[in-house]
Every structure is written in C-alpha cells, then in structure tokens.
Amino acid sequence: MGEVPPHVWDALVGPDNFYQSHRWLRGVELAHGPDPVLTAWDGNRLVGAVPTWPGEGNEPGLFSLPEMFPDLDTSWSPRYLWLGTRRSVYNELLCARGPIRAEVLQQLLHGALAMAERDGRDGVVLPYLAGDDARELAHLHPRARALLHDADANIDISVGGVAEQLHHASRRDRARRRAELRAPGRTGTTLTWLPLDEGAESEAARLIAQNRQRYGSSAGQEWMDRSFAAQEESGALGRAVGCFALRDGHPLAVTVCYAHHDRLYARYFGFDYAHAKPSGEYFALNYGALIDYAAACGFRRVRLAVSAQQVKVRRGARLAPLAAVVLPAEGEVRTEEAVAAHNHHTVGRWRELCGSRPQAMGTEWDAWETRPPEPPGPPRP
Numbered sequence: 441m442g443e444v445p446p447h448v449w450d451a452l453v454g455p456d457n458f459y460q461s462h463r464w465l466r467g468v469e470l471a472h473g474p475d476p477v478l479t480a481w482d483g484n485r486l487v488g489a490v491p492t493w494p495g496e497g498n499e500p501g502l503f504s505l506p507e508m509f510p511d512l513d514t515s516w517s518p519r520y521l522w523l524g525t526r527r528s529v530y531n532e533l534l535c536a537r538g539p540i541r542a543e544v545l546q547q548l549l550h551g552a553l554a555m556a557e558r559d560g561r562d563g564v565v566l567p568y569l570a571g572d573d574a575r576e577l578a579h580l581h582p583r584a585r586a587l588l589h590d591a592d593a594n595i596d597i598s599v600g601g602v603a604e605q606l607h608h609a610s611r612r613d614r615a616r617r618r619a620e621l622r623a624p625g626r627t628g629t630t631l632t633w634l635p636l637d638e639g640a641e642s643e644a645a646r647l648i649a650q651n652r653q654r655y656g657s658s659a660g661q662e663w664m665d666r667s668f669a670a671q672e673e674s675g676a677l678g679r680a681v682g683c684f685a686l687r688d689g690h691p692l693a694v695t696v697c698y699a700h701h702d703r704l705y706a707r708y709f710g711f712d713y714a715h716a717k718p719s720g721e722y723f724a725l726n727y728g729a730l731i732d733y734a735a736a737c738g739f740r741r742v743r744l745a746v747s748a749q750q751v752k753v754r755r756g757a758r759l760a761p762l763a764a765v766v767l768p769a770e771g772e773v774r775t776e777e778a779v780a781a782h783n784h785h786t787v788g789r790w791r792e793l794c795g796s797r798p799q800a801m802g803t804e805w806d807a808w809e810t811r812p813p814e815p816p817g818p819p820r821p
Contacts, residue, residue, distance in 0.1 A: 441462060441465045441466040441469050441474075441477065442466065442469070444462070444477075444479070444486070444489075446462040446463065446466075448485075448486050449461075449462040449465075449486065449489065450462050451486065452486065452487075452488070452489065452534045452535065452536065453534065454532060454701075455700060455701035455702060455703050456530075456532065456570075456703060456741075456743070457530070457531070457532040457534075458698060458700035458703065458705050458743075459525045459528040459530055459531070459705075460491070460524070460525050460528070460531060460532065460534060461676075461700065462674075463671075463674045463675040463676040463679070464525070464671075464674070464676050464698075465477075465491060465525060466673075466674035466675075466676075467667070467670045467671040467673070467674035467675075467676045467677075468525065468526050468527075468670070469670075469674075470670035470673055470674060471666050471667050471669075471670035471671075472526060475491065475492050475493045475494070475526065476492050476555065477489060477490070477491050477492065478490045478492065478548055478551050478552055478555070480535075480544045480547055480548055482536075482540065485536075487535065487536040487540060487544050488534060488535040488536065488544035488545065488547070488548050489534045489535075489548070490523050490524070490534060490548050490552060490566075491523065491524060491525055491526070492521055492522065492523055492552065492555065493522050493524075493525075493526040493527075494521070494522065495518075495520055495521070495522040495565075497518040497519075498516060498518040501656075502527075502529060502746070503522070503527065503567065505520070505565065505766075508567065508589040508590070508764060509587060509589060509782070511782065511785070511786075512587075512774065512778075512782060514773060514774065517562040517563070517768075519560070519561045519562045520556070520561060520562060520563050520564060520565045520766075521552065521555060521556035521559065521561045521563070521564045521565075522564075522565055522566075522567070523552055523564055523565065523566035524566050524567065524568065524569070528568060529568045529590070529592075529745050529746045529762075530568050530570070530592055530743075530745065530762070531566065531567070531568050531569050531570070531573075532569070532570050532573055533545065533569075533570075533573040533576065533577060535548070542580060545576070545577060545580055546580045546581070549564075549577065549580060549581055549584070549767065550581075552564045553767055553769065556769060557769050561769070562768060562769050562770075563766065563767050563768035563769045563773075564766075564767050565764055565765070565766045565767075566764060566765045567589070567762075567764040568589075568590060568592075568746070568762050568764070569586075569762065569763055569764065569765060570592075570760070570761075570762065571588075571760065571761035571762065571763055571804055571805075571807075571808065572804065574586040574762075574763035574764070574765050575763075575807065577765045578765050581767055583767060583768065583771070583772045584765055584766070584767040585765070585766050585767075585772065585773050585774060585776075585779045586763045586764075586765050586779070586783075587763055587764050587765075587766060587773075587774075587779060587782060587783065588761055588762070588763045588782070588783045588786040588787065588808055589762065589763060589764055589786070590746050590762040591746065591749055591759040591760065591761060591762055591790055592743070592745065592746060592759065592760045592761075592762050593743075593744040593745065593746070593749050593752040593753070593757040593758070593759055594741055594742065594743050594744060594757060594758055594760065595731060595741065595742045595744065595752075595755075595756050595757050595758070596740065596741050596758070597731060597734045597735050597739055597740055597741060597742060598735065599735055600735065601731050601732040601734075601735035601736070602617075602621070602727070602728050602731045602732050605731065605756050606618065609756070613754070617727070617728075617755065620720055620723040620724070620727070620728075621720075621723070621724055621727075621728040623719055623720030623723075623724070624685060624719055624720050624721050624724045626719070627687060627719045628687055628688065629685050629686065629687045629692060629719065629721060629724075630685070630686050630687075631683060631684070631685055631686070631724060631725065631729050632683075632684050632686060633681055633682070633683050633684075633729075633733060634681070634682050634684055635680070635681055635682075636668070636677055636680045636681065636682055636696065640682055640684070641668050641672075641677070642665070643684070643691045643694070644664075644668075644682050644684075644694045644696055644708070644710060645661050645664035645665050645668055646661055646691075646710070646712075647691060647692075647693060647694045647710025647711060647712055648664050648694065648696070648708045648709070648710035649661040649663070649664050649710070650710060650711060650712060650713050650714060651708075651709055651710045651711050651713075652664075654711075654713055664708075676698065679698045679699045679700065680696055680697065680698050680699075681696075681697055681698075681699070682694050682695065682696045682697075683695045683697070683725050683729050683730065683733065685721045685724065685725060687716065690712075691712070692711070692712050692716055692721060693709070693710060693711045693712065693718075693721040693722070693725060694708075694709070694710045694725070695708070695709050695710075695725040695726055695729075695730065696708040696709075696710075697730070699737075699739070702738065702739055702740040702741070703739060703740065703741050703742075703743055704730070704733075704734045704737075704739040704741070704742050704743070705742075705743045705745075706726060706730060706742060706743065706744050706745070707745075709722065709725070709726065723755075726744070727755045730742055744757055746762070749793065750793055750794075753793070753794055753797055753800045754797070757800065758799075758800050758801070758802060759790060759794070759800050759801055760802070760804060761787075761790075761804060761805055761808055763783075763808075780810060783808045783809075783810075784808070784809055784810065786808070787805050787808050787809045788809075790805070791805075
C-alpha cells in the first residue's frame with residue numbers, strides 16, 4: 441500500500457467502504473506486515489484493485505469457511521487465497537464504473553486465481569462482500585459462486601437522533617429502549633466523547649483487550665497497542681473518536697468509531713470486566729450515545745457491522761446481505777442449483793431472525809431468494 445498514492449487509491453473507495461481505504465489498509469500493513477495487492481491501471485489512472493491475505497486456515501472464527509457455511513456438505517480446503525482487507529467483515533469491489541468495469545474485474549479475478557495457483561493454493565475467496573457486488577463478480581467466471589453467509593447492520597440517522605427514532609418505535613420497544621438508556625445513570629456512569637490522543641488511546645486499548653479476551657481472543661493489550669500505533673502512522677487514527685463511559689472518574693467502557701465521508705463506523709467495544717460488572721453500558725454507548733453523536737455531527741449512517749444482528753435490529757438497524765465469492769482452482773465448489781438452494785434458505789433464516797420487524801430487510805434480499813429449480817418428476821406413463 442505504501443507504493444500507491446493515497447489519493448489515487450481512494451478515488452475507488454466509496455462512503456461505505458472505509459475498511460478498504462488507503463489509510464486503513466496501510467495501517468493493517470504496518471501492524472501485520474505487507475501482503476500482495478493486485479492493481480489494474482489505465483495509463484496513470486488506477487481503475488481496479490484487490491488486496492490479498494493468506495487467511496487463517498479454517499481456524500474457528502469469522503474467517504473459517506466451514507463456520508461460514510455450516511449447511512453446505514463440502515470439505516473446505518484451508519489453502520484458499522483470501523481477497524479483500526485482512527479480517528474485514530465488509531468489502532466492496534474496488535473498480536471504476538463504466539464500460540471497462542467488467543473487463544477490469546475479470547482481469548483482477550483471473551489474476552488472483554493465477555496468484556493462488558502459483559503459490560500452491562486451492563482457489564480464492566472474497567468474503568463479506570456487499571451482496572450486489574458479489575453477484576456481479578461471480579457472474580464474470582463460469583465456476584465462481586456467490587454464497588450468502590452474513591448480514592451487515594446499519595442505522596440511518598435522523599436529525600432528531602434517538603428521540604426521533606423512538607418516536608417511530610412501538611410503545612413496547614420505546615419503553616424498553618428508554619429503560620436501557622437510563623440504566624447506566626443509576627450507577628453514576630457518565631458518557632464523554634474523546635479523540636484518541638495518547639492517553640485515551642492507551643485506555644481504549646486496555647478496555648478493548650479485555651473484551652476481546654472475554655470472547656476468545658488470545659491477543660492482549662499489546663496487540664491493540666500495535667494496531668493503534670500503526671493506525672496513527674497511517675492516518676486512520678486521526679479519523680477515530682472514542683465514546684467513554686466513566687464511573688467514579690475512571691474509564692469503564694469504550695466504543696471506538698471512525699469517520700469516513702458521512703458515515704460513522706463503530707469498530708471496537710471494550711469493558712473493564714476486571715473491576716466492574718456491566719450495567720447497560722453496551723447499549724448506552726452503541727445505541728443511545730452513538731446515534732445522538734452521529735446526528736449532532738451530521739453523519740447520515742452508523743455502520744454497526746456483523747454479530748448480534750438481532751440485538752441491533754431491535755434497536756432500529758437494517759440488514760444488508762453479505763456474500764462470499766468462491767472460485768476453486770479446479771472444479772466447482774457447488775452446483776448452481778445447490779448454491780441457489782443455499783441462498784434461498786439463508787434468506788429465510790434471516791427473515792426468521794428479524795421476526796416482527798420485516799422492514800429490517802430491504803429489497804436487496806429479494807434477488808437472493810429465488811427458489812432453486814424443482815428436480816424433474818418421474819416420467820409420465
């Protein structure tokens with residue numbers, strides 16, 4: 441990433457694609473080491489790009505093919521080349537619009553597959569790809585398949601913030617949300633927004649490391665300190681702000697967000713589990729304070745990413761489909777009929793999760809809900 445001028449790269453990056461911006465990718469590179477980046481040029485103009493990384497070899501977690509597709513009876517190779525930002529749960533296609541787009545995307549996809557084969561890998565996978573982008577890319581290779589596997593949660597922001605959102609909620613939801621937002625105050629907890637300067641950065645890293653360890657990560661505070669130091673060097677930390685919950689004057693919890701265009705990205709949450717018990721701070725920071733701050737600062741959307749989608753839907757989030765484009769070096773991962781069946785049933789599971797809030801899933805899901813063709817019946821006598 442250090443070889444591509446930031447303004448040249450970011451000309452391909454939209455408002456919903458912060459985690460593929462130059463500053464974020466450069467920070468990842470500084471923290472974890474460089475990975476190859478495929479680029480396509482038209483003269484001096486960058487017209488397409490795709491970052492690559494080696495993946496995690498089907499280790500349990502968000503980047504394990506068996507866990508992403510538990511319903512597919514497939515022996516997933518751990519030796520795929522992963523495309524997109526390292527450990528990003530949202531990717532878009534980095535490609536110019538216009539007549540050359542399909543050709544550029546084909547070149548990038550074939551180039552990535554050639555890189556994988558050269559390195560002795562069994563194919564390529566681009567996960568957590570925006571749904572429409574996944575369908576577009578898979579269409580460009582006869583053996584590529586677009587497989588739904590997750591959903592991205594976002595809240596569109598009204599000028600009136602939480603108060604306006606609650607005004608449109610049901611009476612039952614309104615009472616529950618207000619009770620949640622009042623809970624931290626009963627323990628004397630106060631909220632404040634701070635830029636991540638040296639002192640706030642260290643406190644945020646300490647709290648985030650505790651949260652990561654609580655949910656299975658072996659990386660401690662050193663990992664977060666290294667990540668923040670890399671982001672500071674790349675410029676990404678200059679886009680960060682932390683919402684801190686304070687109790688008795690001490691930092692108790694934090695949500696770290698990043699500004700990009702008119703979007704606010706909630707990236708990290710941390711809590712001091714070693715010295716306190718939660719009292720609704722998660723909801724106060726990641727719902728009430730977040731929405732009001734976004735409204736006050738003129739942001740149009742808060743991006744909440746994956747995990748705990750049902751919790752987020754209950755608080756007004758909308759879900760957008762995320763899919764992985766999988767292209768093996770040989771053969772096909774599944775037939776088109778099996779893929780259609782998988783995608784159809786996956787949409788059904790998300791609709792069931794949303795329950796009485798069907799508005800949480802927009803029309804972009806409809807294209808994935810096409811029923812697979814019925815198997816042929818017995819011949820007529």
